[in-house]
Amino acid sequence: MTDAPAPGAAAPSAGGAPRRPGLKERAVRRYRQLPLRSRLAMLTAVAVAVAVAAAAAACWLVTRDRLTEQLDATLARQTVSADTVQALAGKCAGTLPPGAWVKLPTDYTTQIVAADGSVCTSWLKDAIPAQRSDVDVAAGRSDHAIHTTPNNDGTEMRVLTRPYPDVTDASGRPVAISVATPMAPVTRPLNQLALILLIVTGVGVLGAATAGLWVARAGLKPVDRLTEAVERVARTEDLTIRIPAEGEDEIARLSRSFNSMTAALASSRDLQQQLIADAGHELRTPLTSLRTNIDLLVRSEQSGRQLPAEDKQALLASVKAQMGELAALIGDLQELSRTPESGPGGSAAVPVVALHEVVDSALRRARLRGPSLDITAELDPWYVRSEPAALERAVVNLMDNAVKFSAEDGAVEVDLRKGELRVRDHGPGIPEEELPHVFERFWRSPSARSLPGSGLGLSIVARTAYQAGGTVELRAAPGGGTEALLRLPGAATPPPEMPQE
Structure with a gap:
């Protein structure tokens, strides 16, 4: 057999060598190792950076479109006179006399575009290569074209091309006139705006990270208090620690849940300690008596002085009775310590039980x-x-309680109607002031301490009733005696079993 790789270790590759984690895996691992404050600050900074970057990009794009539209409108208002076009055509054809050139505005470049893609540019200007859209306008396939193209000097130019049917090239084909201007009036403000937006984005991200760290520290203070309290409880096992819980937010709810949990644990521990103390007290009496009787029997054997047969039989009967009491007490303690999910059924659904059959079986034992x-x-x-x-x-405990406190020739009445089991005896009854204590563990009435019993029977009844969603009550019966009422909610009747062939 081969050992499985440890959690977090690199898995072996197909060749047997361990695979090194990728950049993404290492980044995720380092992120998870960061404190919660740092992660919150980082997430806040990233969220703000994305939002500011998106807003900055939208602002830059809108500004670029508006500036470009203004530049296009300026180009559209520029008109080229017929004399200028004729002079430029003469320059291109070589028919213009030397020195007879027309001076055009220096901010604009004017050129003739022929249908074959050749261009003739105005004086003192760098030529702009014709684009396909310009050729389409010269050939009559389009009414205009506008685009951004670098000239031969590398300067970005905004070019507007329109047809000019009054002028033809040397072959007699129509040509188009292009008017262009540098993109600097657009690119310069855009570059300045981009720099400003970059600075604002950086400041915003730094401010968001700082604010996120501050908010994380302020928001996680209750979590820090809760963490310190949990660590203190784990270190000192002091379950009396409470965390102040103010408000209705998640942290306050978590604090209240922690306080409830520690209170429940403290109560459970107190009950456990009380159970151990009470069990030790109850075990001490039968063990002391048992030890005394056994010492008498051993001493009699060692000294050679035999006890009278009647005394010896009484001692043996006492030992047997005390052993029975110990066995009953241990059984009751095991029943009380057993959780509802324990046993062969585990956490399976609780079965449906016929209460009338259980009562009938208990009656036979009673x-x-x-x-x-x-x-x-x-x-x-x-x-x-x-x-x-x-x-x-x-x-059975209810029945035994009724039998134990009944006179020798007394009567016990048992009724089961609509989920209420009533067990009534005609014994001495229970004083009114003792009724609130009858379901406490190891509690026994002063008048009943001479009778056999562990004081756990009614506690087991109360626990069983609670687990089944019912209630149990003891009260004085009319005319004397005690009446026990066990109420349990009903369940659907189980289907009848099919006969086996």
């Missing part, structure tokens, strides 16, 4: 534990979503 009791039941079908084992244990 009749075995209280054979002298008159236990009556009326059960209507009802289905709930719950863990079957947890639900059965909760119902």
Whole structure:
């Protein structure tokens, strides 16, 4: 087997050598390594740079178009007289006497364009090569042409070409007249504008980066406080730390969520510590008694003085009862510590359970534990979503509680109607001031501490009811005794199983 490459390492190429990361990959990796403030400032600067560059480009293009339109309008207003054209034609044909040249405005270049592409330029001006559009005008295929072309000296010229039917070349073909002027009146302001826009863009980008860094620092102060609080909690395990949360923005919501989380963790830890302390206290009594009884038995064997048979049997029975109490206490603790998702089902959907069948099974066990009791039941079908084992244990705990506090020949009434399970006994009842504590872990009524039990039974019932979306209540029954009410929401009845052939 070959080892897989480590995360972030360069993958091997086809030849076996490691592939070096490209420029883009290195840039992305370095960007991700930057602090959040730097990344926010960089993104702000880039966004402003793109916006300013787009605005500057649009401004430059609009200005260029407007200046070019003005230059074209100026060229269109220029007229060339017939005498000038005739003189220029004579110059081109060589028929103009020496010195008989016509002086034209120095800012404009005038030239004749023939249909074959040849040009004849005015005096003291550099010729401008004819373009295809100029030839089309001279040949009569177009009514005008306007374009920017460098002359033989390399100067950018704006050229306007129009037909001139009154003049022909040596072959008798019509020609066109081009009037041109340098592009300097357009390019000079554009260059100055480009420089100004570049400076403004640079200043804007620097200002945006500075403002972005300042905004990032100001905006991330709550995040810094939250980070410091989390690091302090991780370092000191002090869950009492709270972060001031003001406003309704995302940072405030995150701070409140952190405060809620630490409060829940602190409460969970307190409950865990309380559970451990209570479990240790409850375990100490049966272990002490168990140790005392075993010491008596060991001492009797070591000293050779045998205990009377009745005392020995009583000690063994006490040891057995204490072992049973320990086993029940450990089972209750395991039930309380088990999360709803644990077990074979994992995180699968909670199954639908027939509550009336669970109650019927619990009734059979209750009749075995209280054979002298008159236990009556009326059960209507009802289905709930719950863990079957947890639900059965909760119902059994309610039954056991009623059996334990009933007189020897007493009665227990069990009713299940519309999702409400009522278990009523005719025992001594629970004092009104003790009812708020009956579902607390390890709490036991002073009058019941001599009876067997761990004080966790009703806590398990309350936990199971909460997980199933229901409620449980204990109250004084009319005429004496205690009435337990377990209410669970119903679920869809499961489909009947198909008979197997």
